[in-house]
Amino acid sequence: MKASAGGYARASDLRHALDLLGQAGDAGRVLVGGQSLIAAMNMRLSTGDMLVDISRISGLAGVTQQDGRLRIGALTRHADLGGDPLVGRHAPLLAQAVGHIAHAAIRNRGTIGGALAHADPAAEFPACVLALDATMHLEGPDGARDVAVGDFFIDVFETAIAEGEILTAISLPVAEPAEVQILKEVARRSGDYALAGLCLVRRAAGVRLSALGVGSVPVLAQGAMAALDAGDIDAAVTALRAELDPQSDTQASGGYRKHIAGVLLRRIWDEIGGTA
Amino acid sequence: MTIPFGNPNRPNSYIGKTVPRPNAARLVEGRGRYVDDMILPRMVHVVYVRSPMAHARITGIDTAEALAVKGVLRVFTGADIAKVCTPWVAVLAHLKGLKSPPEHAIAVDRACWVGEPVAAVVATTRAAAEDGAALVDVDYDPLPVTGDMMTALDADTPVLHADMGDNLAFRRLHEEGDVDAVMASAHKVVSARFKTARHTGVTLEPRSILVDWNAPEGQLTAWHATQAPHMMQTVLAEHLGLPEGRVRVICGDVGGSYGIKVHVYPDEVATAAIAKIMGRPVKFIADRLESFTTDIHARDHEIAGRIAVAEDGEILAFDIDDWTAIGAYSVYPRTSAIEGNQVVNLCGGPYDFKDYRAQTTVVFQNKTPTCQYRAVGHPIAVAVTEGLVDMAAAELGMDPVAIRRRNMYADDCYPVTSPAKMRFEGLSHHASMDKLVALMDYDALRADQAEARKKGIHRGIGIASFIELTNPSPFMYGIGGARISAQDGCTVRMDPDGSLVALSGVTEQGQGTEAMLSQIVAEGVGVPPAQVRIITGDTQVTPYGGGTWASRGAGIGGEAALQAALALKAAILEVAAAMLQAQAGALDIRDGQVVDADTGQDRLSLAELGRIVYFRGDTLPKGLPRELVQTRHFITSEYPFAFTNGVQASYLEVDTDTGIVTLLKHWCVEDCGRIINPQLVDEQIRGGIVQGLGGALFEEIHYDAEGQLLNGSMADYLVPMAGEMPDMIIGHVETPTLESALGAKGAGEAGTAGAPAAVMNAINDALRPLGAQVTEMPFTPERILRALGRIED
Amino acid sequence: MTDVFRDKIDIALSVNGEPVEARVPAGRHLIDFLRLDLGLTGAHASCEHGVCGACTVRVDGDAVRGCLMLAAQADGAEVWTIEGLSDSGAIRDLQDAFVARNALQCGFCTPGMLVACADLLTRDAVPARDEIREHLSGNYCRCTGYEAIVDAVESVAKARRGAA
Known part of the structure; x- marks a missing residue:
């Protein structure tokens, strides 16, 4: 499991990084922490990358x-x-x-x-x-x-x-005075990717609810959000499950993930006091 | 000479005490020497091209592009290797009917599982070899894939090895009494189907071998992460056509084994063959991805079980139908039929009952071969037995502890032979259960469980009694024709400064072999353990022996060490008696000094004795024996195996909304006979328990219908990590075996044997009021919710 | 290959307090650099995809995965491995506690595990057992069952706090 990189260059500033990426074309890959990219490179899921290391560029952290x-x-x-x-x-x-x-x-x-x-x-x-x-x-x-x-x-x-x-x-x-933000997820082990997870943000304008681990992208659950704004948790759970179409894999089926999303929504709702 | 173990105040009382492991101090400083840490002059690296298909004919291999990669030196095909390395057939004569086709180190014309080596690329660096391997162009012609276990023998299932006639590798039926009659008339019969998942060992150090062929000397040297150096010496010699005496296997530090490193792997033998062809050192270190597809798998079983009980809870009969699929080949030389055979031998193990029927059916399929892995067969047999016992108790309205006490062999009934025809020399099921119940405060825990239930919290208590097979005799492998030693030896010598060196045929894999041997030798001779140096793992240096597997290190290797130490002590005292003009029987050795046995008064230091023997032998009486090197061997002879026993308990909580199980605490009381080092025994058991907990909750190799392994990475195959594991309380009962002076049995399997059953029973204890039950491992959140009927789709 | 992207990179860094200069292949990760180029074989390459923690070393004061950082990225860094931490005596008490408690068996995970433990022990408070377990949840040990490791870390945390 040894990476086969095409090349490496360390960018001194943003302009330099953009130039390097321009030169590399579709082989160009931005490298920062590398915690996913280098694993993929070691497994040869990604080979021949022209790595543009932007981790030393000042002003991009904080x-x-x-x-x-x-x-x-x-x-x-x-x-x-x-x-x-x-x-x-x-x-x-x-x-x-x-x-x-x-x-x-x-x-x-x-x-x-x-x-x-x-x-x-x-x-x-x-x-x-x-x-x-x-x-x-x-x-x-x-x-x-x-x-x-x-x-x-x-x-x-x-x-x-x-x-x-x-x-x-x-x-x-920035957060509103009474803003609520809460994340809940279910994972097999600490630090594992979640089988399903929910993020809820409640602002004066209404609730925003997103789901992770239940689709090809993070899902903004607009049906559930509307139901939550109306204070109807049962409808929200039904809506949430209807708007998710999670994949099945060796850890859990789509059906399980969908079920868990509903469980997590009820738990979040209970925890934040239950009213819109 | 014997050791008065009953007297804790005896001199040199190191056996039974916690002393530090001599090798631990260097390991915490990163000064281990594992195979991958070694670099030899002219060393090259080999990487294997592996079949991406579960079953295919190899119709062509184009190596041109690979050979063009900078750093690549050679590419070998199966045909190249077959010229110097003969294939093997993994059968044992005493496993009647076991069959398996010849297996080559590198597949010659057909690949039978995803991961089977089909070519080898040798380069100056691992990275260059990987670059080359990616460019070896193999043409495959797909063949039908046999994947499913339960349909492997169906008429319309393709036969994997045409020469074998069918997909049946082995079948054994054992019958005692009249099970059908008992089942027909019993008060209650409870039946259930169980599944244990396909596991793999995930040793943190991957499989590793470095082989050098020195042609002028005619010597092959393999530095190998192995549990059985002498077995490997025999195998390499036989299949490479070398005299055994010209093969040396050296086993230094090994980064975890658990049975994974006791087998013969095609790629490791191929590495030796390549070294012989190239005449230079060749290193093979499996990477993590190939570890998942090529380390042996284990425990892939489906079992239908029945138990018959009387109204008062008496167990009348067990009826077990076990199926296991072992992959494409039986694994050499221990074979892949042992695990199923163990299930037949071990089911019902703790219980005094009469009528028993058990059958194992072992089939081939296009998957990674399975073979012996820590606690071989035990976790399966214990889960089936203990699961059925708990289900019967629930049917009868009995407490799980009570039904076990009703049926376990009485502590004073030994020796006894079980319905499976296992012979037990002396076990302590009741004393162990009593101790467990006290340790866990069973009644208080039941009260806590009831309180929690009132609040809607679902906690469960699970109990699992078990027997554990240790100290195997030649009945395990030798009688079947395998050149695997059940005997082991130890040489102990005293050097001029009075220090001791002990060379043993058992090996150190981290369990504390060196500490255990140093304590035994120290007590046997009469010196502090720090005065003893232990050498293991070198076939050219140590006495011939079997190595470390089936929990034989302490019981077999330890006894050989004790006898060698006592013999050396006698030899030393004979010289001392001559020097001191005393009777040898009036002298003793304590703390490195020859003393008067009665008064303990110092008479002579071992260093002075050594000075005289080695440098002034002229001053000793002519003809006085002065053999300060003694070797003894030990083999068990009365019993085929030394059985141990124990009982575990799990306390856990089930989240019935998510299916997540939280382990709250775990207990184990175990009887491994004489305990040599209490801390090492406890830590063996803790480590074993966690390996068993992995099987209960997390570990499962998944394949799809085409024989592709789906979760072959550490991100996807879940092993137990610190965050989810419980604290474990360990207790002991000591029933020494009378087969040896030392009285030690093994302790390496116990934790893994009982933990999955304890967890299963605890989960089902928690779920029972909700009308749900799980019997398919691992008990994933999804399986638990599905059992509860909580998932809608 | 352009003149700015290189397949061999010159780096200068400090390893265990000693200056090191080297030319490394672009794809070589830090743990291979330490093991193959510098002979620092204490930490191990085991999973090489960032999951097992056997390669954990200290870089610029932080515990990091040696397999998930390129050697090229370590240019200018201060790296400490188990060898240097042993020589300096920085984690002597932790190492002694591991030996006393038998918090290691095969020893393959131990160098990485010690670096992860040392990271936790730099905090002020004595961590609770479940905090220790959580902190070590990225370091795989197949042998011990973890409890002895948790015990060892807990004892050192208490001893250090008691001594302070």
């Missing part, structure tokens, strides 16, 4: 608050995110998620940008940012552009990031 939004740099490591006071106040959902992501040594190198760009539908962060209604900030050869999270996740391991582009940050609204 959390800031400005103009009523929280901005999280793509290079922010899971471990740092979990302990960040701004995240704790405005995006506790992400801090909760960190505790579920793999194990300490992985969280010491994995980054939120890497996790989002990898777009594993069973991972926590994609579902979290969907529930948080985040905006994804991209840089490309032609400049910067923003993508609404609803347009970001396209398929398994596939996002709106175009060839030659880099995800540089995400931003999300």
